[in-house]
Amino acid sequence: MAVATLAGLVFGPAQAFLSRKVEARADAHALALTADPATYESMMTRLATVNLADPDPNPVEQALTASHPSAVQRIAMARAWARAH
16 A cells, blocks of 8 residues: 555656646647637636636646646637637
């Protein structure tokens, strides 16, 4: 049990980092397919509200444990996508 706990502490942040990268790519793909950043932004706002998520979590906590980009990061990505397209 101690080995599993230690492995989780060591590899957890790396797994979270990779998961966030995959989720960000999926978000970018969704924006490219739908070309609807306004609806995407609305959906992310609603998801954060319904899930009672912290829209802009502590950066250290985000880096170590989060498996998805924060709502603020996702909304910023949608706005940047809208400006670019």
